[in-house]
Amino acid sequence: MKQSAQRRQRILHLFKARELVTLAVLTVSLLVTYRIWEGAERDAQQNLNTAFDFRVRESNIRIEQRLAIYEQILRATVGLFASADTVTRNEFRAFVSSLSLQDMFPGIQGVGLSLIVPPAEKDAHVASVRAGGFPEYDIRPPGSREVYTSIVYLEPFFGSNLRAFGFDMFSEPSRRIAMEEARDSGTAAISAKVVLVQESGNEVQDGFLMYLPVFRNNVSRATVEERRANILGWVYAPFRMNDFMRGAAGELASDLDVEIYDGEQVNPDALMYDSHAEMSPGAQASKLRRVAYIHAGSRTWTVVTSAMPQFDVRMQSDRPKLILQSGISISLLIALLIWLFLDDRARALQAADQAMQLALYDALTGLPNRKLLDERLAVELVKARRDHSHVALLFIDLDKFKPVNDAYGHAYGDLLLKEVSRRLQSCMRESDTASRLGGDEFVALLSRIEDDEATLRVADKILNRITEPYEIAGHTFHISASIGVAVYPDDGSDGKSLIRSADMAMYAAKSAGRANVKLAERVQ
The missing domain is CATH 3.30.450.350 (CHASE domain)
Known part of the structure; x- marks a missing residue:
């Protein structure tokens, strides 16, 4: 059992290693993708900032130029008055x-x-x-x-x-x-x-x-x-x-939110102009924001320019997104290939272990052998102790089997044993275990059985099924069975005592004339 558990543990480790290695490769691939995406995103953000700064400078220059032009208009008007002592209204x-x-x-x-x-x-x-x-x-x-x-x-x-x-x-x-x-x-x-x-x-x-x-x-x-x-x-x-x-922001003016404050302080009382005054406070959440100062005619204006959502959408580069999507796809593909490679290796080892597991099953009937029966009995007893339930053990010894072997040979005897194993399994639940100990001895392990009556019903069912005639290779055979029954915890507190009680009950059944079922004797 220890070696079997070690083999199973080794295969489990291989499967875990498959998952860990695949996860590690996927993590590294995604990390590389993230680094590349991060660089592309940084470049895209820098380009976005550059484009925004250009638009801000362009807008501010337009304001400065407009002020300068209007100053020139006034200078020309002063020139009109300088050209004559009197300038009439006309x-x-x-x-x-x-x-x-x-x-x-x-x-x-x-x-x-x-x-x-x-x-x-x-x-x-x-x-x-x-x-x-x-x-x-x-x-x-x-x-x-x-x-x-x-x-x-x-x-x-x-x-x-x-x-x-x-x-x-x-x-x-x-x-x-x-x-x-x-x-x-x-x-x-x-x-x-x-x-x-x-x-x-x-x-x-x-x-x-x-x-x-x-x-x-x-x-x-x-x-x-x-x-x-x-x-x-x-x-x-x-x-x-x-x-x-109007028109100072140039084409695509809706891309920018321009606010102009009188003086060098940004406060509501000094606000002279807001290109998107209809927006509710806080609706403009762009991180792109610049503060500049325009000096004209001994006056200073503070110009706060923010990017509107449409500027981000229009100027946003698709390159980082494509890199991210492609990188994730490639990372997943690499991880899948590694998974398949390691999975094949793990499954090959698992197949080898399955071959070794044949040592736990009877080669003729395919039923669990004594070793596997002991393992399952130990497990069921642990469950029964925890749940305060019952476990039944049926020792089954075939009657009249030796004459078949002696008269017809081992080939017919083996076919008869296979048919007995099939009939035995047909009488049991999926949670129960039918086992062959060797020769003509079988054991039925019944988990979570209700009481003695339920156990005896199963035993009688098995006995009736085994005693039915067998048609094998043109011959009809008639055999029976002696069945000894032991129930945990009444007939044994552990596996050994339970097996001993069932074995003794089986011999009692044989002594009583064979083809019957006997419960283990209990000390009153």
Whole structure:
């Protein structure tokens, strides 16, 4: 039993080794695939980052270029005033009309002139403009101030721009700061985030203004004091942010979410523009995000650009996915080949072990021999002890078999023994064991038997089946059997005692005249 168990253990180890080696090869192959995929994924991510960075730079450059172009428009307008001591309203209108603002420069609401009006000249100024055809003109908001300014020219002069006519931008702090910066520096300045006076209350947008100072002609303005002393006003341009940003992201603008904040801090109060403001907070979950700063006209804008899902989908490379799929397929194929190779070897050894297992079975009848019977009896007794059940052992000795052997020879005797073994097996359950000990002795091991009566029923069934006539090679044979019955635990507490009790009961059956069944005698 020990050697058999060792052989079975060896084969089990081979099968386990087959699984472990296959698993190891599969693991290594998948690891190599993962490393290759990881490199491809890293390259793809780097390419994605590069493409995203290019799009971000392109978008930011467009914004910077757009601001620079609008500054040039204002510089050209300043040049108009520098070319003559006086520029009439009609001349200003003709000049701005020639720029084709609505067609060529998206986002700009117009170009205007904000004129400085000293308090002492305010009444005369208002009267002059009213006499020019604007009887309702006045400087707004009303009230006394040290300095007045007024938007006197603004083209195109219709629609929402009419609401800006006469507005004193210098009276509003955000605009005033930008106007003072432009005056003192002599260069363009951009205001903080404002709501333009042109807004009517419908679809209000955040906006900003760009200023460029207009000085008296032929005077020095080399110092701040000279610039403050000789300034006449400002040419300016108002912008609505959504209109200003239209088209700034170029083609495939939906790929990017662009947010612009006034100043260098990212906070909701400073937000001037959001290209996807309709999205709920947190809906944009892309890891691709860049923060950049645009400096223009002494003002800093913080531009936060994030990739939209469609950018990831459109730019995503299929190469890592193909590598992963191919690598997994190849890994599985290699593992399968190794499995089959090791499986063949293990099964060959198992077949050899099956051959060795013949030592546990009777060569003539194929029934388990004494060694295997002992093993199975030990197993059944362990189960019976655990479950408090019964196990029965039937010793069967054939009657009238020797005369058959002597009269007809061993060939007929062997055929008769084979038929007896078949009849014995037909009377037993699959969980029971029929065994040949040698010669004409057989044993039936009944597991989980209920009681003595159930055991005797099986024994009687076996006896009746064995005593039926045998038709073998044209001859009819009549034999019987003596059966001794022992039941665990009443007739023995272990295998040896149980076998001894059954053997003694069998001899008792023979002594009683053969062809009968006897239970083992029990000590009362």
